[in-house]
Amino acid sequence: IQMTQSPSSLSASVGDRVTITCRASQSIRKYLNWYQQKQGKAPKLLIYAAFTLQSGVPSRFSGSGSGTDFTLTISNLQPEDSATYYCQQSYDTWTFGQGTKVDIK
Amino acid sequence: ELQLVESGGGLVHPGGSLRLSCAGSEYTFVSYWMHWLRQAPGKGLVWISNINSDVTGTSYADSVKGRFTISRDNGKNMLYLQMNNLRAEDTAVYYCARVRYGSGSNWFDTWGQGTLVTVSS
Numbered sequence: 001i002q003m004t005q006s007p008s009s010l011s012a013s014v015g016d017r018v019t020i021t022c023r024a025s026q027s028i029r030k031y032l033n034w035y036q037q038k039q040g041k042a043p044k045l046l047i048y049a050a051f052t053l054q055s056g057v058p059s060r061f062s063g064s065g066s067g068t069d070f071t072l073t074i075s076n077l078q079p080e081d082s083a084t085y086y087c088q089q090s091y092d093t094w095t096f097g098q099g100t101k102v103d104i105k
Numbered sequence: 106e107l108q109l110v111e112s113g114g115g116l117v118h119p120g121g122s123l124r125l126s127c128a129g130s131e132y133t134f135v136s137y138w139m140h141w142l143r144q145a146p147g148k149g150l151v152w153i154s155n156i157n158s159d160v161t162g163t164s165y166a167d168s169v170k171g172r173f174t175i176s177r178d179n180g181k182n183m184l185y186l187q188m189n190n191l192r193a194e195d196t197a198v199y200y201c202a203r204v205r206y207g208s209g210s211n212w213f214d215t216w217g218q219g220t221l222v223t224v225s226s
Contacts (some may be wrong), residue, residue, distance in 0.1 A: 031211070035213075037150075041218075048205075049209065088150070093166075094140070096150040102163075
C-alpha cells in the first residue's frame with residue numbers, strides 16, 4: 001500500500017492552522033497513524049487509529065479521515081511544531097508517507 | 106514506561122556484517138511484538154522486520170529478506186538484528202520500535218533513539 005502526503009513542505013506563521021493530507025492507494029479503514037520527527041531525533045507518535053490523540057500530545061493536533069483520505073491538522077501552530085510529519089498505514093504491513101516538512105515563518 | 110536503546114551501529118564494508126541490539130527497560134518488553142525500521146540519510150521511514158512476542162514468528166521487507174535476521178532474548182529484554190551481506194543502500198539510521206494494538210488498529214508507540222549504520226568502502 002502506497003501512502004502519498006501533500007504538501008511536501010509548507011511554511012506557516014505562529015498561530016496559523018495547518019493541514020497535511022495523506023492518501024492511501026487503497027482503503028486502509030482507520031489503520032492510519034501520524035508521527036512527528038524533529039531533526040536528528042526518533043519519530044514521535046502523535047495520532048493513532050486515524051483520530052486518537054496519543055497521551056501527552058497537545059490538543060492542537062488532531063486527525064480525521066477513513067478509507068483512503070486522511071488529514072492531520074495543527075491548530076494554533078507553535079514554534080516547537082517545526083518538524084517533519086509522517087503518515088503511516090498499518091492495515092497491510094507498515095508503510096509511511098514521504099513526509100511533510102513544516103517550517104515556521 | 107518502556108524505553109528502548111539501540112547499539113551496534115558503525116562503519117562496515119560492502120559485503121560485511123553487523124549486529125544491532127535494542128535494550129528494553131522493563132519486563133513488559135516480553136509482551137510486545139517488536140520491529141526494526143530504518144531511515145536513509147535525508148529520506149523517509151521504512152519498515153524492515155518484526156518478531157512476535159513469543160519468538161514463533163518473524164517477517165521481513167523484500168529489500169532485506171535473506172540477508173537480515175531478527176531475533177530476541179526475552180530473558181534479557183533484548184532485540185537483535187543480524188545484518189549480513191551489507192550493501193551501500195543499507196546505509197541508514199536503524200530504529201527499534203514497539204507496536205501497540207487496540208481500537209481496531211496498531212501503531213508504533215515507543216521508539217529507540219536510533220543507531221547509524223554506514224556501508225562504504
